[in-house]
Amino acid sequence: MTKTNAHETPDLNVDNLCSPVNETESELEGLQGDKTACGSSKFPSLNLYRYFLDGQPEYLVRYYWWAYLWPVATWFFDHQPIINAILFGQYKKLMGATMARLENAPHENTLQLTCVYGELTPKLVETVSPASLHITDVATVQLELAKSKVPNEQALLATRMNAEHLAYRDDSFSTVVLFFLLHEVPQQARLNVLSECMRVIPDGGVLLVTEYAPLPTNHIIYRFPPSRWIITKLEPFLDGFWRMDVASTLNECGKNFDKKADVVSDERIFADFYRVTEYKITSRDE
Numbered sequence: 001m002t003k004t005n006a007h008e009t010p011d012l013n014v015d016n017l018c019s020p021v022n023e024t025e026s027e028l029e030g031l032q033g034d035k036t037a038c039g040s041s042k043f044p045s046l047n048l049y050r051y052f053l054d055g056q057p058e059y060l061v062r063y064y065w066w067a068y069l070w071p072v073a074t075w076f077f078d079h080q081p082i083i084n085a086i087l088f089g090q091y092k093k094l095m096g097a098t099m100a101r102l103e104n105a106p107h108e109n110t111l112q113l114t115c116v117y118g119e120l121t122p123k124l125v126e127t128v129s130p131a132s133l134h135i136t137d138v139a140t141v142q143l144e145l146a147k148s149k150v151p152n153e154q155a156l157l158a159t160r161m162n163a164e165h166l167a168y169r170d171d172s173f174s175t176v177v178l179f180f181l182l183h184e185v186p187q188q189a190r191l192n193v194l195s196e197c198m199r200v201i202p203d204g205g206v207l208l209v210t211e212y213a214p215l216p217t218n219h220i221i222y223r224f225p226p227s228r229w230i231i232t233k234l235e236p237f238l239d240g241f242w243r244m245d246v247a248s249t250l251n252e253c254g255k256n257f258d259k260k261a262d263v264v265s266d267e268r269i270f271a272d273f274y275r276v277t278e279y280k281i282t283s284r285d286e
């Protein structure tokens with residue numbers, strides 16, 4: 001597929017959209033170069049993660065190869081009890097809330113933006129049928145797994161692309177589903193993904209985001225230092241996502257396409273730890 005409508009990354013003032021936290025620093029530290037790789041450290045590093053690079057974003061390979069790119073991991077994680085444990089037992093509720101929102105969303109052209117473990121893809125396929133579900137991911141192993149879960153080839157149109165730079169035309173999808181992607185990508189990638197969503201969703205379309213809710217300062221998992229430490233170690237970009245105002249960011253991105261995003265519903269799950277948010281995308285003239 002060729003890129004039909006290239007656009008420039010919007011010039012966003014991220015300082016207005018996110019609290020000035022240590023995410024940017026730690027992300028840059030993580031992504032801008034590796035002292036050991038440059039030889040300025042005494043200790044040589046094998047950088048084994050590079051084995052998985054294969055055209056994928058460096059943050060994905062470096063921080064998540066063990067979860068999404070290693071075939072053993074894809075087999076291991078794609079089991080209901082494992083996914084449910086990762087989501088603190090909330091998988092069913094999160095899926096249920098997401099599917100409930102989708103029931104009312106326009107189904108003509110639906111995009112699942114990146115693959116996920118579990119039942120989401122087959123459930124989406126069922127809901128949008130007889131239309132096909134579009135799915136995009138940068139990892140071939142994930143696309144293959146998604147394809148293995150659907151009844152026939154026509155039901156799922158799977159393409160390998162980077163969610164930050166989609167090769168779809170403007171206004172291509174009546175609904176886009178983002179299920180736990182945003183907290184897994186660094187800040188600039190997050191802005192690029194949200195900008196792409198605003199570009200590919202037309203006036204009247206819907207963006208469904210299932211994610212962590214804003215900084216859960218009162219939640220036991222956040223208040224208890226060991227659990228907060230573990231979760232932010234496993235999810236190095238989560239702290240930045242917790243502090244990001246998604247609605248403002250979408251609207252900032254939307255200016256480039258004369259569109260705006262309004263929150264239609266925002267369901268909180270697990271004592272405000274997770275959220276399922278439906279945004280209606282409309283033209284700014286309205």
Ligand SMILES: C[S@@+](CC[C@H](N)C(=O)[O-])C[C@H]1O[C@@H](n2cnc3c(N)ncnc32)[C@H](O)[C@@H]1O
Pocket residue numbers: 057060068083113114115116117118136137138139142161162163164179180181184185189
């Ligand atoms: C949706 S997220 C997390 C899903 C969630 N933890 C689950 O499985 O339920 C994981 C997926 O995003 C994909 N991904 C991450 N960054 C991407 C990017 N920039 N473009 C396309 N796919 C990306 C990974 O390859 C992986 O398949």
